[in-house]
Amino acid sequence: EAEVAQSPRYKITEKSQAVAFWCDPISGHATLYWYRQILGQGPELLVQFQDESVVDDSQLPKDRFSAERLKGVDSTLKIQPAELGDSAMYLCASSPGQVTGELFFGEGSRLTVL
Amino acid sequence: SQQGEEDPQALSIQEGENATMNCSYKTSINNLQWYRQNSGRGLVHLILIRSNEREKHSGRLRVTLDTSKKSSSLLITASRAADTASYFCATAGGNKLTFGGGTRVLVKP
Numbered sequence: 190e191a192e193v194a195q196s197p198r199y200k201i202t203e204k205s206q207a208v209a210f211w212c213d214p215i216s217g218h219a220t221l222y223w224y225r226q227i228l229g230q231g232p233e234l235l236v237q238f239q240d241e242s243v244v245d246d247s248q249l250p251k252d253r254f255s256a257e258r259l260k261g262v263d264s265t266l267k268i269q270p271a272e273l274g275d276s277a278m279y280l281c282a283s284s285p286g287q288v289t290g291e292l293f294f295g296e297g298s299r300l301t302v303l
Numbered sequence: 304s305q306q307g308e309e310d311p312q313a314l315s316i317q318e319g320e321n322a323t324m325n326c327s328y329k330t331s332i333n334n335l336q337w338y339r340q341n342s343g344r345g346l347v348h349l350i351l352i353r354s355n356e357r358e359k360h361s362g363r364l365r366v367t368l369d370t371s372k373k374s375s376s377l378l379i380t381a382s383r384a385a386d387t388a389s390y391f392c393a394t395a396g397g398n399k400l401t402f403g404g405g406t407r408v409l410v411k412p
Binding site for chain 2 (some may be wrong): 193222224230231232233234239244245278280282289290291292293295296297298299
């Protein structure tokens with residue numbers, strides 16, 4: 190069964206360092222999402238792509254976060270510099286089209302900032 | 304910001320009992336979805352109910368939607384230890400899916 194691939198699964202970094210997460214969605218899925226989930230809370234949308242275009246990045250802290258999906262397939266989320274409050278699970282999800290149906294999630298990347 | 308609010312925040316039951324959790328939301332929606340998340344893992348889609356539907360079943364899951372009250376409920380019947388997880392409702396409005404804070408369910412054997 191096709192899955193959303195994410196790496197790394199775990200990342201420990203010191204504050205002020207740069208960190209990057211990678212996501213490979215299910216083949217053929219046009220829409221890709223990055224969510225941040227703080228421990229004990231629900232996921233919050235950071236950025237949504239439709240193919241290679243950003244559809245929604247209103248909640249992305251653009252002073253330190255960036256996201257790209259250059260060829261409309263895989264995607265990278267970067268944080269520079271990392272802050273203590275960035276410790277969270279970063280979840281990638283994909284869906285086939287624009288209409289908001291079922292999302293398929295990866296296993297997530299757990300970030301700890303020391 | 305989170306549109307949906309789940310109630311209760313945590314639930315502890317014995318295996319074989321039913322588990323019910325509720326979700327309330329604020330704005331109009333196209334559909335409402337429920338997801339499960341095992342500890343430290345990604346979310347898994349359980350069920351989607353459209354705004355013109357009132358009830359939907361999938362295996363041991365039963366979801367209701369009351370758009371006049373802007374609320375939904377998820378019932379898990381005959382719970383099993385493997386149902387221990389966090390459950391999230393997500394509301395779909397426009398082209399965005401917004402998650403609630405979740406209900407943490409513990410099923411004791």
